[in-house]
Amino acid sequence: MTDMTWFQATSINLISIVIVLLFAGSIIQGFRRGGSGSAKHLISMLVEAGVAVISMFIAWKGVQLLSPLIQTWLKAQNLQIPSADIGILKQTYYTAITSIRDFPLLRFGVLFLLGYMIVKQLLNLLVYPLIGTWLAERYTSQERRKSILSSVSGGAIGSVAGFARALMLIAVLFIYVTLFPHSSVTTYIESSQMYQKGAKEVIAPFTGDFITEKVPVFTRAVEDEFTNILQRKYEVLDAKIPGNIADAAKEVTASGTTDEEKAKLLYSWVGSRVKYDWDKVKLYEEKRIWKEQTPEDTFNTREGVCIDYSRLYAQMARSIGLDVKVVTGLGYDGQGSYGPHAWNEVYLKETNRWVPLDSTWVASGGNWFNPPNFDQTHVKDA
Structure with missing residues (x-):
């Protein structure tokens, strides 16, 4: 009680x-x-x-x-x-x-x-x-x-x-x-x-x-x-964009002609190239040790958790001129409850709007680039 x-x-x-x-x-x-x-x-x-x-x-x-x-x-x-x-x-x-x-x-x-x-x-x-x-x-x-x-x-x-x-x-x-x-x-x-x-x-x-x-x-x-x-905290923290990340973002989005096409290409690339780091989660849950890493660490190791996916996506997007946010809050775990999570929002000039995306969940299947009812599985911090 x-x-x-x-x-x-x-x-x-x-x-x-x-x-x-x-x-x-x-x-x-x-x-x-x-x-x-x-x-x-x-x-x-x-x-x-x-x-x-x-x-x-x-x-x-x-x-x-x-x-x-x-x-x-x-x-x-x-x-x-x-x-x-x-x-x-x-x-x-x-x-x-x-x-x-x-x-x-x-x-x-x-x-x-x-x-x-x-x-x-x-x-x-x-x-x-x-x-x-x-x-x-x-x-x-x-x-x-x-x-x-x-x-x-x-x-x-x-x-x-x-x-x-x-x-x-x-x-x-x-x-x-x-x-x-x-x-x-x-x-x-x-x-x-x-x-x-x-x-x-x-x-x-x-x-x-x-x-x-x-x-x-x-x-x-x-x-x-x-x-x-x-x-803004993540904008300041990740203001320096390493050359290898900028070069990769440019190469990944070379075929894109609109902001939405470029944002989707980056979403697919980050979601499919980075592997979820369950050892990092286990280390924090069992010993309360948080392994901090930069977007460049994530890019080089190809491993990370949701905040690492989101920060890497944000750096790559900014390097090609997209306006992007790192959003923190709660994500649905598929078992009836919610847990700490991070994702992105990107601004599309063609339609004059911010749209949400979750590159961490690419590997789980489904479309997580501005799908209907995104806010039912993702709740922003307030």
């Missing part, structure tokens, strides 16, 4: 318990601090929340202005991935810089995070000294003296803070439920009566259709861009 199954089998919902503990803990803190201490704490919480909201707003507006300017500046640098062997630090640098230049969501996210931290730090330097002075004058040592009335008022103020904290937790859970409606965790969250009450009566009316309609769309866009960033 999995942990989640065990939780679902119990009559007590942990989500409800956490929400209650947040609320109760804040009340207890309020009693201990007293009225003045709780008021100070609540004011500090409100000020911190206000500073965070203002910082996000300023950062958001600032990035909207800066993002296109920075993209233009980076493009003007004409940064080219060197076609030579480079170390891990340079690989990371070129992957990061070219990804920030070419992928708008990543660029916006990086700039927003930096902007938010800078603006928030500046606002803290301006606001907190003033707030500290005001609180020191407002709540004197005499007012902080403990009494029953002070404890009761502190508990009341603590209940307000507890309500806010519980509501923040419910909001985070609400977003998770919206993004992953079919998850077993979602089923468990929604079984909490405390969550249902907060989500249905407070969060849902406040957000309207924004989260349910906009957030999933944004998430899919992030997933697509993340896939492209993973692809």
Whole structure:
């Protein structure tokens, strides 16, 4: 029985318990601090929340202005991935810089995070000294003296803070439920009566259709861009195309007149010339030792696994001017389940579209160059 199954089998919902503990803990803190201490704490919480909201707003507006300017500046640098062997630090640098230049969501996210931290730090330097002075004058040592009335008022103020904290937790859970409606965790969250009450009566009316309609769309866009960033890693890693690979690609595609014909010729050649390396798989499964190899290693030894097939195909395709991607994800194993896999996508200018292909599966028979329902046997990483 999995942990989640065990939780679902119990009559007590942990989500409800956490929400209650947040609320109760804040009340207890309020009693201990007293009225003045709780008021100070609540004011500090409100000020911190206000500073965070203002910082996000300023950062958001600032990035909207800066993002296109920075993209233009980076493009003007004409940064080219060197076609030579480079170390891990340079690989990371070129992957990061070219990804920030070419992928708008990543660029916006990086700039927003930096902007938010800078603006928030500046606002803290301006606001907190003033707030500290005001609180020191407002709540004197005499007012902080403990009494029953002070404890009761502190508990009341603590209940307000507890309500806010519980509501923040419910909001985070609400977003998770919206993004992953079919998850077993979602089923468990929604079984909490405390969550249902907060989500249905407070969060849902406040957000309207924004989260349910906009957030999933944004998430899919992030997933697509993340896939492209993973692809950029292999573009940087395999930027240097050895002469023997380029010569072989040119020879293999000599009879092709269109992008599709050339892409198919390479697909057949790689799939029929490279032998699947079961020893490499066994070494990793039994001893967790991964034998890293370059496309040139695969070309010379004529052995490799799916990622090696895909990287070799990508290098050969790029050497003759095709635009190609290395795609990672899950592949159907023919026995009812999926396992880690890699394949390619190639751009065909004649039809203005990207098409998938899997040269690793050529030996297994069948057509794996843009067949119908390719996505039913291949699931991209997200």
